[in-house]
Amino acid sequence: MVEARGIHKHFGQLHVLKGVDLVVAERELVFVIGPSGSGKSTLLRCLNRLEEPSSGSIMVDGIDLLDRKTDINKARQRIGMVFQSFNLYPHMTALGNVALALRKVQGKGKAEAEARALAALERVHLADRADHYPGQLSGGQQQRVAIARAIALEPRVMLFDEPTSALDPELVGGVLAVMRELREDGMTMVVVSHEMAFAKAAADRVVFMADGRIVEEGPPAQIFGAPRHERTRAFIGQIERH
Numbered sequence: 385m386v387e388a389r390g391i392h393k394h395f396g397q398l399h400v401l402k403g404v405d406l407v408v409a410e411r412e413l414v415f416v417i418g419p420s421g422s423g424k425s426t427l428l429r430c431l432n433r434l435e436e437p438s439s440g441s442i443m444v445d446g447i448d449l450l451d452r453k454t455d456i457n458k459a460r461q462r463i464g465m466v467f468q469s470f471n472l473y474p475h476m477t478a479l480g481n482v483a484l485a486l487r488k489v490q491g492k493g494k495a496e497a498e499a500r501a502l503a504a505l506e507r508v509h510l511a512d513r514a515d516h517y518p519g520q521l522s523g524g525q526q527q528r529v530a531i532a533r534a535i536a537l538e539p540r541v542m543l544f545d546e547p548t549s550a551l552d553p554e555l556v557g558g559v560l561a562v563m564r565e566l567r568e569d570g571m572t573m574v575v576v577s578h579e580m581a582f583a584k585a586a587a588d589r590v591v592f593m594a595d596g597r598i599v600e601e602g603p604p605a606q607i608f609g610a611p612r613h614e615r616t617r618a619f620i621g622q623i624e625r626h
């Protein structure tokens with residue numbers, strides 16, 4: 385579903401990604417971990433070209449994202465993204481926020497957009513809050529609306545960048561539960577997060593990044609239980625102590 389090869393990214397003098405290869409199979413959940421500043425977010429943002437890689441190649445669902453001939457707005461419809469901040473319009477209801485994406489991005493009429501938006505809100509268990517404004521929802525509920533907005537567009541792959549980092553601890557579980565359901569429904573997912581318990585329980589593969597490179601990747605049992613590289617061991621040891 386995703387095939388990124390030899391990705392380099394420079395921000396001026398700063399060489400942030402130093403030749404990353406990331407291949408994600410259909411229905412796979414890949415979880416990316418690593419120290420702060422190791423390039424996790426930058427890699428994720430390259431996968432839908434929110435950041436332009438300095439070099440390398442990226443195919444998503446058979447589309448060459450870096451080909452000048454590719455209509456990037458159309459390609460992005462296949463790639464849902466959920467950020468740490470929910471970015472909902474405060475003056476629009478939950479339904480309105482989700483329907484807007486369908487109308488603007490896919491040109492759906494009002495009735496169809498709202499029907500699909502409601503179905504997406506049902507998938508995140510918020511159909512009963514469809515007419516609430518973001519300010520009337522908890523952070524966790526707002527994040528689930530943001531997830532509904534992404535899945536309403538029926539993406540082929542979803543990218544999650546620290547989706548629970550802005551939430552109070554008691555609100556994290558609801559968002560992770562929705563992510564698990566998406567995974568069980570067969571969604572292909574790449575997740576950058578510090579929720580290691582979620583990685584252990586739900587990831588097919590864990591990728592450990594340090595200093596702009598993938599140091600080690602494998603099933604959660606290997607990465608958390610028997611890491612092969614010294615840097616992975618040190619990182620896992622550090623987080624397990626916290």
Ligand SMILES: Nc1ncnc2c1ncn2[C@@H]1O[C@H](COP(=O)(O)OP(=O)(O)OP(=O)(O)O)[C@@H](O)[C@H]1O
Nearest residue numbers: 395398400418419420421422423424425426427576
């Ligand atoms: N737009 C930008 N301009 C300049 N430097 C940037 C930009 N975005 C990221 N960086 C730098 O690139 C490096 C990697 O950042 P990135 O956010 O990808 O790391 P990360 O592994 O996701 O970290 P964290 O876990 O703290 O979010 C950092 O040194 C960061 O300061």
